[in-house]
Amino acid sequence: MTYTFSGFDLSSTDLVTDWRRSLEEIYRGRTMHNYKSGQIVPMYPHEVWVVCRGVVQLNTLHPSGDEVLVGFAVQAMPFGLPLTNLDPYQAIALSDIDLMRFTLNELENSAQLYQGILQHLNRRLQQTESLLALVSNKRVEERLRQILLLLKQEIGIPIDGGTRLTVRLTHQHLASAISSTRVTVTRAMKLLQDEGWLKIDRDRHIILM
Known part of the structure; x- marks a missing residue:
C-alpha cells in the first residue's frame, strides 16, 4: 500500500x-x-x-x-x-x-x-497545521507514519531505494512529536519495519522505502 x-x-x-x-x-x-x-x-x-x-x-x-x-x-x-x-x-x-x-x-x-x-x-504555518491534523489520529502507528512523511518532505534526501532523513531521530523525539510514549513508538517502529515501509541504516538514520 x-x-x-x-x-x-x-x-x-x-x-x-x-x-x-x-x-x-x-x-x-x-x-x-x-x-x-x-x-x-x-x-x-x-x-x-x-x-x-x-x-x-x-x-x-x-x-x-x-x-x-x-x-x-x-x-x-x-x-x-x-x-x-x-x-x-x-x-x-x-x-x-x-x-x-x-x-x-x-x-x-x-x-x-x-x-x-x-x-x-x-511554510511554518502550513507545517504546524499538518502537525495538528496528524495528532488527532487515534492510531499511534498512523500518527508515526504521518510525522515521518512530514519529515521526509522537510529533511529527506533521495537515495537508492528510498529517502533518508538527514537528522538522526530517537524514539523519544518521535514520541514527543506525536504525543505518545517511547515504548509505544518503539513498538510502532517495529511494525513499520516489518511491513518494509522503513528501515534503519548503519548510522541510525531512518530510511523511508
Whole structure:
C-alpha cells in the first residue's frame, strides 16, 4: 500500500534557494551563529533567527513538564520570540546548525528581508497545521507514519531505494512529536519495519522505502 502526506508542498526548492542567495548577497560577512546538536538556542524578545543549515526543534511545555512539539525550523525558515505567543517556548538543535540573527528594526527597514521572512513563515504555518491534523489520529502507528512523511518532505534526501532523513531521530523525539510514549513508538517502529515501509541504516538514520 502506498501512503502520501496530504495537505501542503512544504519545500519549494527554488523558493529556498532564492531566499538563501538573497541573504548571502545582502548580508555578506555577517556573523553566522553555530550550535551543536542538542544545544538550546537562546531567544530574545526583539530578534528573529533564520536557519541557514540544519534542523531546529521548537517546543513548549505542559504544566506537567512534558515537552510538546510545535514545529521544526529547517533551511530558510525563521523562528523566535517575536513570532510566537507561547510561553515557555524553546528551540533545540536537532542537528548541528548555522543560524543568522536579525533584529526587528532590520526587518522593518528591509522590504526584501521582510518579504522573505513572511514567505517562509507561511511554510511554518502550513507545517504546524499538518502537525495538528496528524495528532488527532487515534492510531499511534498512523500518527508515526504521518510525522515521518512530514519529515521526509522537510529533511529527506533521495537515495537508492528510498529517502533518508538527514537528522538522526530517537524514539523519544518521535514520541514527543506525536504525543505518545517511547515504548509505544518503539513498538510502532517495529511494525513499520516489518511491513518494509522503513528501515534503519548503519548510522541510525531512518530510511523511508
